[in-house]
Amino acid sequence: MPxxxxxxxxxxxxxxxxxxxxxxxxxCSDCGCVVTEGVLTTTFSDEGNLREVTYSRSTGENDQVxxxxxxxxxxxxxxxxxxQLPSTFEDTAVAYYQQAxxxxxxxxxxxxxxxxxxxxxxxxxxxxxxxxxxMGTVCALLYADLDVFSGTYMQIVKxxxxxxxSLCLADLVKTYCxxxxxxxxxxxxxxxxxxxxxxxxSRTLQLVELADETWLVTGRHPLPVITAATxxxxxxxxxxxxxxxxxxxxxxxANVDLPYPASSRLQELLSVLLRMxxxxxxxxxxxLDKRSVVKHIGDLxxxxxTLVRKAFRDGTAEMEAGEKELRxxxxxxxxxxEEVASSSLDLPEGKRPASxxxxxxxxxxxxxxxxxxxxxxxxxxxxxxxxxxxxxxxxRTPQEIKDFEKxxxxxxxxxxxxxxx
Amino acid sequence: MTPTVCSGLDRxxxxxxxxxxxxxxxxxxxxxxxxxxxxxFAPAGLINGPCATRAQSGSAAAQLxxxxxxxxxxxxxxxGPPPMEEEQTYLExxxxxxxxxxxxxxxxxxxxxxxxxxxxYIPNTSNSETVFNSHLQEVKGASGHFSSVDLSFLPDELTQxxxxxSVIRSKQDIEENCKTQSxxxxxxxxxxxxxxxxxxxxxxxxxSHSQAYPGDADSVQPSPEKxxxxxxxxxxxxxxxxxVSECSGIVPQLQNIVxxxxxxxxxxxKKIALHAKNAEYNPKRFAAVIMRIREPRTTALxxxxxxxxxxxxxxxxxxxxxxxxxxxxxxxxxxxxRFLDFKIQNMVGSxxxxxxxxxxxxxxxxxxxxxxxxxLFPGLIYRMVKPRIVLLxxxxxxVVLTGAxxxxxxxxxxxxxxxxxxxxxxx
Numbered sequence: 001m002p003x004x005x006x007x008x009x010x011x012x013x014x015x016x017x018x019x020x021x022x023x024x025x026x027x028c029s030d031c032g033c034v035v036t037e038g039v040l041t042t043t044f045s046d047e048g049n050l051r052e053v054t055y056s057r058s059t060g061e062n063d064q065v066x067x068x069x070x071x072x073x074x075x076x077x078x079x080x081x082x083x084q085l086p087s088t089f090e091d092t093a094v095a096y097y098q099q100a101x102x103x104x105x106x107x108x109x110x111x112x113x114x115x116x117x118x119x120x121x122x123x124x125x126x127x128x129x130x131x132x133x134x135m136g137t138v139c140a141l142l143y144a145d146l147d148v149f150s151g152t153y154m155q156i157v158k159x160x161x162x163x164x165x166s167l168c169l170a171d172l173v174k175t176y177c178x179x180x181x182x183x184x185x186x187x188x189x190x191x192x193x194x195x196x197x198x199x200x201x202s203r204t205l206q207l208v209e210l211a212d213e214t215w216l217v218t219g220r221h222p223l224p225v226i227t228a229a230t231x232x233x234x235x236x237x238x239x240x241x242x243x244x245x246x247x248x249x250x251x252x253x254a255n256v257d258l259p260y261p262a263s264s265r266l267q268e269l270l271s272v273l274l275r276m277x278x279x280x281x282x283x284x285x286x287x288l289d290k291r292s293v294v295k296h297i298g299d300l301x302x303x304x305x306t307l308v309r310k311a312f313r314d315g316t317a318e319m320e321a322g323e324k325e326l327r328x329x330x331x332x333x334x335x336x337x338e339e340v341a342s343s344s345l346d347l348p349e350g351k352r353p354a355s356x357x358x359x360x361x362x363x364x365x366x367x368x369x370x371x372x373x374x375x376x377x378x379x380x381x382x383x384x385x386x387x388x389x390x391x392x393x394x395x396r397t398p399q400e401i402k403d404f405e406k407x408x409x410x411x412x413x414x415x416x417x418x419x420x421x
Numbered sequence: 422m423t424p425t426v427c428s429g430l431d432r433x434x435x436x437x438x439x440x441x442x443x444x445x446x447x448x449x450x451x452x453x454x455x456x457x458x459x460x461x462f463a464p465a466g467l468i469n470g471p472c473a474t475r476a477q478s479g480s481a482a483a484q485l486x487x488x489x490x491x492x493x494x495x496x497x498x499x500x501g502p503p504p505m506e507e508e509q510t511y512l513e514x515x516x517x518x519x520x521x522x523x524x525x526x527x528x529x530x531x532x533x534x535x536x537x538x539x540x541x542y543i544p545n546t547s548n549s550e551t552v553f554n555s556h557l558q559e560v561k562g563a564s565g566h567f568s569s570v571d572l573s574f575l576p577d578e579l580t581q582x583x584x585x586x587s588v589i590r591s592k593q594d595i596e597e598n599c600k601t602q603s604x605x606x607x608x609x610x611x612x613x614x615x616x617x618x619x620x621x622x623x624x625x626x627x628x629s630h631s632q633a634y635p636g637d638a639d640s641v642q643p644s645p646e647k648x649x650x651x652x653x654x655x656x657x658x659x660x661x662x663x664x665v666s667e668c669s670g671i672v673p674q675l676q677n678i679v680x681x682x683x684x685x686x687x688x689x690x691k692k693i694a695l696h697a698k699n700a701e702y703n704p705k706r707f708a709a710v711i712m713r714i715r716e717p718r719t720t721a722l723x724x725x726x727x728x729x730x731x732x733x734x735x736x737x738x739x740x741x742x743x744x745x746x747x748x749x750x751x752x753x754x755x756x757x758x759r760f761l762d763f764k765i766q767n768m769v770g771s772x773x774x775x776x777x778x779x780x781x782x783x784x785x786x787x788x789x790x791x792x793x794x795x796x797l798f799p800g801l802i803y804r805m806v807k808p809r810i811v812l813l814x815x816x817x818x819x820v821v822l823t824g825a826x827x828x829x830x831x832x833x834x835x836x837x838x839x840x841x842x843x844x845x846x847x848x
Contacts, residue, residue: 135797153794157792166784220799363817380717380736395750
């Protein structure tokens with residue numbers, strides 16, 4: 001630091017207070033000559049007053065790093081420890097945070113954003129190692145808003161140019177299901193509700209795969225689907241005792257938050273299972289409904305591949321029939337064969353309860369809310385004459401202006417009266 | 422379809438000459454001046470030598486007949502202008518029979534969009550045509566050896582001009598079938614076809630060919646020599662190759678246009694808010710007057726500096742008309758408003774492909790362009806590089822395109838994405 005003494009060797013005034021491990025030294029920054037140094041050893045009586053210094057503080061590596069960045073890095077490490085992530089994840093997340101901090105936009109961002117950035121770095125690390133961590137969990141741990149989180153997340157992925165793989169559904173199922181407190185009897189969980197973890201996991205996985213195949217997962221938040229699948233799996237393993245339990249009560253028992261869309265996912269999954277049950281020979285006679293189909297989920301899952309193929313015809317075949325009219329014979333012979341094949345499947349069915357429904361996402365199965373007519377072809381050139389009358393309609397007459405001003409003044413007066421200073 | 426035709430014909434020619442052919446198709450060493458006008462490879466599999474040299478080609482025709490197996494020859498000797506898909510199947514038949522490994526050069530750069538300025542809409546089918554024609558070019562390249570082929574045995578319809586017309590006619594039929602809903606005129610297409618065919622001669626795929634066949638400038642507009650596709654293009658499927666018959670037939674509808682204009686005078690926003698009925702002004706909330714007009718139904722933000730933003734129009738002309746109306750209102754309020762630097766800043770379009778899309782699959786194959794976070798947003802965000810458009814793709818098949826400065830960019834982006842989406846049609 002300038003303003004002190006001079007180096008006896010080279011005579012420069014650039015002396016720096018630097019510590020060599022636990023020994024404080026005054027060093028010349030030009031020639032490296034140690035001008036003065038503190039005491040290396042301490043007496044016994046002195047040592048009583050000393051505290052130990054962590055390695056990271058003694059090496060001076062944090063002198064270059066700003067305080068807010070240090071705080072952020074500490075938060076990253078804390079978050080990794082709370083989530084019980086492997087130690088390699090910690091280093092990667094810290095590296096991402098440091099990389100992000102090099103950008104001026106991040107350095108100048110608000111503290112709220114820097115806090116959320118911590119979560120983003122940890123999330124990206126987990127995604128890249130296929131560790132199933134949801135954004136909801138991270139936001140809950142950081143007490144952050146999902147909107148702020150999403151904005152920062154998209155920004156940082158673009159800024160750092162990262163390739164972030166999608167959330168791994170199978171791993172998420174395993175982690176999420178394991179968090180359900182149903183595998184041991186407790187005062188809140190009656191014996192009839194306790195379930196074996198492996199059985200429940202495998203059945204839930206099969207149900208989630210079924211949901212994925214029948215377009216219930218694409219475009220939706222994955223967690224409510226898994227909640228609904230877990231509930232159905234649990235119910236179907238002992239339906240006689242568990243049919244009376246509702247989804248909300250189930251989540252309360254299991255000590256898991258019920259996500260709001262889970263009930264509609266449950267209904268969708270049940271309707272898929274019902275359509276599959278219509279194709280199963282020994283279930284056709286039973287006239288199942290959404291409650292009774294739960295008892296037969298085991299059978300349905302066992303034959304799910306064939307049943308899905310039989311219960312749902314390809315939703316696109318219907319669309320293509322319409323497209324064909326538009327295009328003439330553009331497609332060639334393959335389409336014709338496809339139609340023939342699907343219709344030939346129908347023939348040996350004999351009398352079927354209903355024609356196969358198209359396999360489409362639920363948003364396409366609902367009737368359109370309003371039919372948008374194609375806009376009329378407008379012949380506006382942009383250079384037409386604008387009539388004065390048309391413009392006049394948007395202007396106030398002088399009388400109207402006076403009235404408006406009077407009304408405004410009156411309102412101001414009323415406001416100042418009602419709020420006395 | 423790989424450009425296997427050249428090698429096949431070379432093999433034929435090699436057989437004819439008793440030569441052994443190895444490795445990639447060699448560039449014909451002797452520049453053949455007889456190979457004059459653009460001779461498109463008739464999609465029916467016929468080789469059209471230049472008309473002028475028919476007389477000398479008897480022997481070569483005999484060679485041709487002898488060298489090719491009978492089935493191939495029958496495919497070649499199809500008569501009449503068949504519709505496009507039949508032409509294609511014959512071509513495929515022929516190509517299948519020519520088993521070859523080499524590739525001279527990647528099929529004509531997808532950047533080879535012909536110069537069609539009038540409509541401002543360059544359909545991507547032009548790319549497919551140029552690719553298609555590039556296959557023809559391979560054949561034509563090798564067919565230089567058959568310059569002396571006597572094709573007098575072929576019926577008259579299969580002369581070059583009528584072939585052009587028949588191809589154009591069939592293309593027009595296809596276009597009509599495809600674009601029943603299209604508002605754009607497709608008359609540009611035959612011109613593109615000609616240009617595409619002409620381009621075969623001018624900008625050839627391999628440099629050696631370009632030396633051998635200087636091409637013919639009179640029948641073709643000079644076109645820039647397009648280099649082979651950039652490395653980026655060859656790696657990533659940005660402008661996929663589609664045969665003409667698979668045009669989408671769907672036209673995105675414009676939903677919103679955002680434009681700006683400079684009124685070039687300082688404005689008193691309080692006075693505007695007082696004198697205009699359709700204006701709202703809340704300086705604590707936003708530092709501009711929000712004005713609305715009924716026809717065209719739009720909203721404008723008018724700032725005190727004189728700059729104005731006009732949103733909500735459904736076409737470029739409507740946006741301009743609306744901006745002029747706002748300027749006229751400001752004029753009538755007593756300000757010396759002008760109408761400078763009108764510019765369209767953003768255009769938003771939307772359409773429906775009418776089949777469900779597996780977004781998870783799309784994000785896997787097009788990871789460098791797509792961003793799909795179902796926890797945040799139900800749609801997939803696809804950032805196309807050329808043209809620079811952002812597309813929101815939903816599972817129901819609805820597509821929103823935004824970020825365009827020109828209408829053609831929206832159409833081009835949709836034509837680019839449609840084949841990619843069709844690939845994910847059947848789960």
